[in-house]
Amino acid sequence: MTSPETVEARAAAFRATFQHVTEQVRVAFVGHHALVEQALIAFFCGGHTLIEGAPGLGKTLLVRTIAQSLRLSYSRVQCTPDLLPGDVTGTNILTDGPQGTRSFSFHKGPIFANVVLADEINRATPRTQSAFLEAMQEHQVTVFGTSHEIAAPFAVFATENPIEMEGTYPLPEAQLDRFFFKLLMPSPTTDELAEIIARTTGTTAVQPAPQVDASTVASMMALIREVPVADDVLRLALRLVRATHPDADEAPLRIRQYGRYGASPRAAQALILGAKAHALLKQRYHVAKDDIRAVAPAALRHRVLVNFQAEMEHVTADSLVADVLASVEAH
Amino acid sequence: MAIDAALRAALRPFERRALTVAFVTALSVSLLVVALISELGWLVGVRNGLALVALIAVAVVGSGIFAVSRRPAPLTLARVIDERAHLSDLVVSAIGCEGDGMAAAVRRSAIAALRQEPAAAAFPHGMPRHWRRWVLAAAVVQVAAVPLAVRAPATRAPQPDLSSLTLPTANGQANSTAKTGQPETPASSPTPLTSNGPSAPGSIEPPRATSLSGKLTQTNDGVSINGNAIDRLRLAAANAGVEMAAGRVPLARRAIVERYFAAIQTERKRPR
Numbered sequence: 244m245t246s247p248e249t250v251e252a253r254a255a256a257f258r259a260t261f262q263h264v265t266e267q268v269r270v271a272f273v274g275h276h277a278l279v280e281q282a283l284i285a286f287f288c289g290g291h292t293l294i295e296g297a298p299g300l301g302k303t304l305l306v307r308t309i310a311q312s313l314r315l316s317y318s319r320v321q322c323t324p325d326l327l328p329g330d331v332t333g334t335n336i337l338t339d340g341p342q343g344t345r346s347f348s349f350h351k352g353p354i355f356a357n358v359v360l361a362d363e364i365n366r367a368t369p370r371t372q373s374a375f376l377e378a379m380q381e382h383q384v385t386v387f388g389t390s391h392e393i394a395a396p397f398a399v400f401a402t403e404n405p406i407e408m409e410g411t412y413p414l415p416e417a418q419l420d421r422f423f424f425k426l427l428m429p430s431p432t433t434d435e436l437a438e439i440i441a442r443t444t445g446t447t448a449v450q451p452a453p454q455v456d457a458s459t460v461a462s463m464m465a466l467i468r469e470v471p472v473a474d475d476v477l478r479l480a481l482r483l484v485r486a487t488h489p490d491a492d493e494a495p496l497r498i499r500q501y502g503r504y505g506a507s508p509r510a511a512q513a514l515i516l517g518a519k520a521h522a523l524l525k526q527r528y529h530v531a532k533d534d535i536r537a538v539a540p541a542a543l544r545h546r547v548l549v550n551f552q553a554e555m556e557h558v559t560a561d562s563l564v565a566d567v568l569a570s571v572e573a574h
Numbered sequence: 575m576a577i578d579a580a581l582r583a584a585l586r587p588f589e590r591r592a593l594t595v596a597f598v599t600a601l602s603v604s605l606l607v608v609a610l611i612s613e614l615g616w617l618v619g620v621r622n623g624l625a626l627v628a629l630i631a632v633a634v635v636g637s638g639i640f641a642v643s644r645r646p647a648p649l650t651l652a653r654v655i656d657e658r659a660h661l662s663d664l665v666v667s668a669i670g671c672e673g674d675g676m677a678a679a680v681r682r683s684a685i686a687a688l689r690q691e692p693a694a695a696a697f698p699h700g701m702p703r704h705w706r707r708w709v710l711a712a713a714v715v716q717v718a719a720v721p722l723a724v725r726a727p728a729t730r731a732p733q734p735d736l737s738s739l740t741l742p743t744a745n746g747q748a749n750s751t752a753k754t755g756q757p758e759t760p761a762s763s764p765t766p767l768t769s770n771g772p773s774a775p776g777s778i779e780p781p782r783a784t785s786l787s788g789k790l791t792q793t794n795d796g797v798s799i800n801g802n803a804i805d806r807l808r809l810a811a812a813n814a815g816v817e818m819a820a821g822r823v824p825l826a827r828r829a830i831v832e833r834y835f836a837a838i839q840t841e842r843k844r845p846r
Contacts, residue, residue, distance in 0.1 A: 249675075250675050250676050250678070250679045251679060254679075469675060469676045470676055471667060471670070471671045471676055471677050471680060472667075473663055473666045473667040473669075473670045473671075474670055475653065475663065475666050476663055476666075476667070527662065527664075527683075528676050528679040528680045528683060529663065529664060529667035529668070529671070529676075529680045529683075530663075530667070531662035531663040531664075531667075532662075532663055533662055
């Protein structure tokens, strides 16, 4: 039996570790505190993150800094149109044995790391993008009929550039749904820009000091899953997911008008898990409706698909998610 | 749903407070209804103190039964407390949590928060729900009662005993009335004001012309009189008395008529 005092100690340790990692990330990455927090929430919930932003905002730097703040293996996949699936997953290579024999041995690709950065994933072909699918969902890769496990913890951070459309392949809905959160990286403020310039154009260079290992990450992930959710709060999350579907009774008018397809059950999983982590950070041992509301935009914006009319009228998924939140709370 | 005993004990003051607020609210509405019923009854002449006490007792008991029937479930109680005390779904989560570890920590937090939160803050006394409807209904009843007050029949109220009153004659002796159409004759018995002796309340006697004295003559319209102010007072009272017997005097004038009759009785008792 776990005593409340032990739980409180574990929760305090969770917050302390989270805060430490956040501070280490801020050593190299300036600003965007909410975005950093949500990226770390997604990681500690065992989810993958899609970061969208214009070039030069620090998407790659953020992911690299997160990986450096954690004592975990890190690899980067620079997605290009000529990238092959085998370049991601690895492939069998003919090798010479000790007695002159030859055999195929599997050489693991860059996907076999704790933190994987898939940079500009929308530049890879759909065939290569699908190579990430199995790994992201099942934490394993199947090559020539043989499955190879990916060591835990495993998280894919993908970035994409919404500006350049030429030579890009929009992520299919099936892959989009596998991302726990989608985060939008805005442009930095003037003060943040000044800080960036000061850090990057001077003579000093500071690197984050990693102090969190895989076992600590695993215990934090386990603690998140222990946070209880009341039925009322769970129902709110489920109503939110249902309300994103244009044919649902709970759907608000704008969803019926501009929505093409709604969120899947994975969205509900992301809402609940993200809310549990958010609750722990807010020094609560239970999930509140405020936690659901805090993570809802990141969990739903890439799962609410808009129709052609919405694209013509420049109606964004974020605005539809805001309508869903307001509509569900009003009822 | 099994609720932790300590959590249930922490919720008990809130439960009692919710019951109290519900009872007071229901009682306020019930007493308003009792007041309206009593007022209507008084207007139509039903004046029974015992009935009023009984109505009040029914209102009290009914309010108690209503409050108990509307007793909130623990989960409903928790939702209200969470919302009004800004506890971020803490009590709701504590009720739904079972087991140890994190669930026990949630329950402990909830119990600590409930002990710090005053029950009166979570369940303050306030106006009844839809109180505007009740006020509007009371106002409508008041307006509707005005014609009722004006048209209430006089026979429902206690009336003076007209048969015991007589019309004095010119010589100061009481005059007796004959039956229909017969001339007046000196009589030793008092002459009742009604034309045919005491009439039942509400009955209408056909007026007849009878000569009662040199001063008083009973006509189809009542009693005509010549003479001084006292006689005119008698005439007015007599006329009003006939109308009262026929049930034609409205309530508002009844008090005036009673004063007239009282004045007549006083005059009768005055030594000549």
